[in-house]
Amino acid sequence: MSRLSYRDATAADLGFIVGLIVDDNVAPTADRPDQPDHPGYLAALAAIDADPNQRLVIAEYDGQPVGTLQLSFIPGIARLGQFRCIIEAVHIVPTRRNLGLGGELIRWAIDQARDRGCGLVQLTSNKKRLDAHRFYERLGFAKSHEGFKLAL
Amino acid sequence: MSRLSYRDATAADLGFIVGLIVDDNVAPTADRPDQPDHPGYLAALAAIDADPNQRLVIAEYDGQPVGTLQLSFIPGIARLGQFRCIIEAVHIVPTRRNLGLGGELIRWAIDQARDRGCGLVQLTSNKKRLDAHRFYERLGFAKSHEGFKLAL
Numbered sequence: 001m002s003r004l005s006y007r008d009a010t011a012a013d014l015g016f017i018v019g020l021i022v023d024d025n026v027a028p029t030a031d032r033p034d035q036p037d038h039p040g041y042l043a044a045l046a047a048i049d050a051d052p053n054q055r056l057v058i059a060e061y062d063g064q065p066v067g068t069l070q071l072s073f074i075p076g077i078a079r080l081g082q083f084r085c086i087i088e089a090v091h092i093v094p095t096r097r098n099l100g101l102g103g104e105l106i107r108w109a110i111d112q113a114r115d116r117g118c119g120l121v122q123l124t125s126n127k128k129r130l131d132a133h134r135f136y137e138r139l140g141f142a143k144s145h146e147g148f149k150l151a152l
Numbered sequence: 153m154s155r156l157s158y159r160d161a162t163a164a165d166l167g168f169i170v171g172l173i174v175d176d177n178v179a180p181t182a183d184r185p186d187q188p189d190h191p192g193y194l195a196a197l198a199a200i201d202a203d204p205n206q207r208l209v210i211a212e213y214d215g216q217p218v219g220t221l222q223l224s225f226i227p228g229i230a231r232l233g234q235f236r237c238i239i240e241a242v243h244i245v246p247t248r249r250n251l252g253l254g255g256e257l258i259r260w261a262i263d264q265a266r267d268r269g270c271g272l273v274q275l276t277s278n279k280k281r282l283d284a285h286r287f288y289e290r291l292g293f294a295k296s297h298e299g300f301k302l303a304l
Contacts, residue, residue, distance in 0.1 A: 021230050030232055044233030074224050078173050080182055081196030089230060114304050124297035136300045145276035147297025148288045152266050
């Protein structure tokens with residue numbers, strides 16, 4: 001039974017999303033939850049909206065936003081030209097954790113990837129997030145790769 | 153001094169690219185280097201060409217293709233709405249390895265990400281590829297994340 005409903009994020013959701021990014025961060029961040037109308041956020045949302053291969057999603061529970069994630073559908077040559085789906089920026093509000101909503105959200109994301117014909121779903125998770133790693137492995141993901149980042 | 157030159161891949165490069173994918177794979181693959189005109193490959197190349205946030209690149213040395221990679225420029229809310237660049241499908245032909253060309257290719261990719269205003273470059277590498285991990289760390293990447301994959 002699905003308890004969550006899903007819709008694309010709008011500018012009115014930016015405060016909610018940025019607040020979760022800051023709350024969940026394991027590293028210092030320049031983000032400004034007090035400035036949800038910062039031009040950088042509005043430009044990013046416009047870029048996501050303009051790109052049919054990007055979806056920024058709000059998950060609602062009892063009519064209230066409780067989570068978010070971003071899906072990116074990426075064409076590629078490997079595997080006979082299969083698309084892959086990258087999941088980024090997965091967050092559930094602190095007051096609604098440990099209810100299984102995160103698992104429901106990720107299973108929904110996997111279904112979206114399947115519906116778009118993706119052959120692979122992938123994501124990275126900071127090495128400090130040990131609970132998240134167990135969570136993704138329970139959902140069937142293999143911790144098969146190292147994730148490298150370079151800040152510019 | 154730059155020894156490599158760069159151009160976007162065309163259908164004529166698919167045999168070269170798929171051959172490198174198969175040669176370099178650490179897992180079984182369904183790819184068919186003998187069928188570079190497979191409809192799946194042609195559709196993927198068309199999807200890449202149609203998307204201004206995707207680039208499939210051929211690196212040439214002495215007028216011959218010696219390497220390839222794909223760049224994906226992904227909008228996102230975090231970091232005041234910074235784009236990130238994902239590098240995928242990095243390959244150098246076996247006969248041209250250990251000449252430093254891979255490092256040159258990745259440094260060029262980082263420059264492309266910077267030119268596009270990305271705040272972050274990221275990639276994943278199979279845990280079996282220990283040489284590749286040292287290579288990316290020498291180029292300044294931090295092995296900060298676990299990479300999770302789920303085949304559909």
